[in-house]
Amino acid sequence: MIRRIRLSPLDMLDVGLLGIRTRRMRAALSALGIAIGIATMVVVTGIPASSQAALLRDLSALGTNNLQAMAQTNMTGPGTTPKLPEESVAMVKRIGPVTVASAVANTHARVRRNDRTDPQDGSGLTVLAAQLDLPQAINTKVRSGHWLTAVTEKFPAVVLGSVAATRLGFGDLPATAAPGPLVMIGDKWFTVVGILDQTPLSPDIDRSVLVGWDSARSQLSFDGHPTTLYIQCQESAIEAVRSVLPETISPVDPGQVMVTRPSDALAAKRATESNFTSLFLGLAAVALLVGGIGVANTMVISVLERRSEIGLRRALGANRGQIRAQFLTESVALAALGGIAGTAIGLVATAGYAVYHGWPIVVSLSATFAGLGGAVAVGVIAGVYPSVRASHLTPTKALAST
Template sequence: MTRPARPVRLAPLDLLGLGLMGLRTRPAQAILSALGIAVGIATMVVVTGIPASSQADLLDKLTALGTNTLQATAVPNQDPPVRLPESALGMVRRIGPITAASAVGNTHTLVRRNDRTDPDDGSGLTVLASQLDLLPTINARIRYGEWLNPATAAFPTVVLGSVAATRLGIADLPAGQAAPQVMIADRRFTVIGVLAATPLSPDIDRSVLIGWAAARTELRFDGHPTVLYVQCEEPQIEAVRSVLAETIYPERPGQVLVTRPSDALAAKRATESSLSVLFLALAAVALIVGGIGVANTMVVSVLERRSEIGLRRALGATRGQIRGQFLTESVVLAAIGGLAGTGLGLLATIGYATWQQWPIVVPTGSAAAGVGGAVVIGVIAGVYPCVRAARLTPTQALATV
């Protein structure tokens, strides 16, 4: 008994060839439809990539404002005055989320420009003993000269805050000239550096900083820190703040005053959690418009190629093969538009971010979603045309010839 012939299943490469053939025979329609998809995908990439780069730049600026920085001091106006333990800095550095910690200590001495000025006039400046890692901890930088190092910190040398330098009449430190000197407790100290303004720590601007070791030997500094500066992992800042007082002064934590996180932290978190809903909506609209363009192209293609469909059906092509041909054509058309749009969107994002001098944030998620979304649109837009084409009988299709 003869078995009925089974329809031949088209190989994937043959199916792809049929889909590309339909695009090659109508290049103008294919280009315009792919362009609609490309515009939608490029819009989605741009409206997510450019805000992401802008957001990264804003977050960098907010981070520079000390969003991960805390300060701890003794509660003021106590009788007798509260002194933080000498071991406080070492204990603080043992807290896991802390990335940097430093300290300064008030030497309770006056600074003068020279020995001819009033010995009781300190110009409103504070002489502080400083740890060597103070600058990176408070995000400060040197404007002139250099910072203290292990060698100079043991000798009578000082670094001036920006306001202190102005009040002492030291504008800069010209190279090749003798370094200026100031008087502290009737001893001469050589100025080796001047700090730039430190908006996060205005007290440092009005201070004269000397090495911890030199403060002990030259000014009889007792070694007790006055202010501790702490940087920690930003998500853990509240947790660190809650244990900082007990860590600094376990016996009397109520005598330690810890600053609350900067208002810039709240602004940064609000920025991170905000979404460009309007931009995403515009991108979605552009994608829908592109999908309608693909669907329209495929419907017109079915109407224009009725004779081709009828001929293929007459030669033995099944409805499944016809569906596969037109669905493949729709998906390929959308994929080409998706890839082109993703490339254009990435180039536009990189170019604009470079022009604005922002960090370049490549929206890989949006790029992948764009290509994937284009394929999905191709499938959805091609369903009706491919089903309609498959329903045509050979006699109906050839009747138009």
């Protein structure tokens, strides 16, 4: 009675790796084929993804999630100033997708460099009451000094826009803790505590002198009604937010509220995301196909070269299932080794290229693991036919062909 020999998983792995250990150069060249395919997949997805991230970052800087709301000038009578309700900012902040909402208000005061200049000459600048979270709402930074705080907004302190600082004759503020220079607004002196960087999305802010909300009330007779709201929200919901802003800002008379339309850059950004996604999928499929063909070709040749080995193992009692498992294990191992090497090469190449161009490094862990899993899957598929072909070789036929 013939007793069937069973191989443990470790024994089967050892037998499957035999061809790789004994034919190292051929195994290295075979793994190189799949490595090039996987590295290509990582590179052609990683580099465009990094480029896309840089492009989307630049498009986002154009205000793809920004909206502005202001009162319609033609809705007010002659000689009056358009105003929005005092509680409008707080109401807008209650809208779910809104992330930041702030406001400014025209105080109609005039600013002068000192008390010796013409009181009627405001240098073409606007004095605005500003809320504390304005810099976040308009994506700007302080170039020199600091922004208004919860303390300084109650006192006569101002922050100058970039153009306003130039027209008033100020460069960067001194770094010392000494009191800053003074400007005159109306008939009162205000201390300059900061100068803003340029704000391309809000050029009106560049030509403005910004006073704290509470300070404007106490020093400039400000009535607390904002004139312009600056809003940031989730990009995916920007159209929905825009549609409800008039009723939210002024429930009594929503027709008096004018809301800017979303930036044209938002449409460009969405189109870019869609086009890049389609490109990634196509390139990844081609790379995996090329690698799979290489592994399949290698395994078919391996079967042809190793007929004598197959015949000898069959003669010594190996069954067809064990022969299939041996060559399938070798195919998967070659693909896995190539996948690991290709992933490492692709990640290094992607990171180096992104750093060279100043792009953010974008490496998707899901895509990386999918590449490794894809390599193993390709190894399984590519090894099925050669392993089945090897298992159907009879001992006499295999030995006779040597």
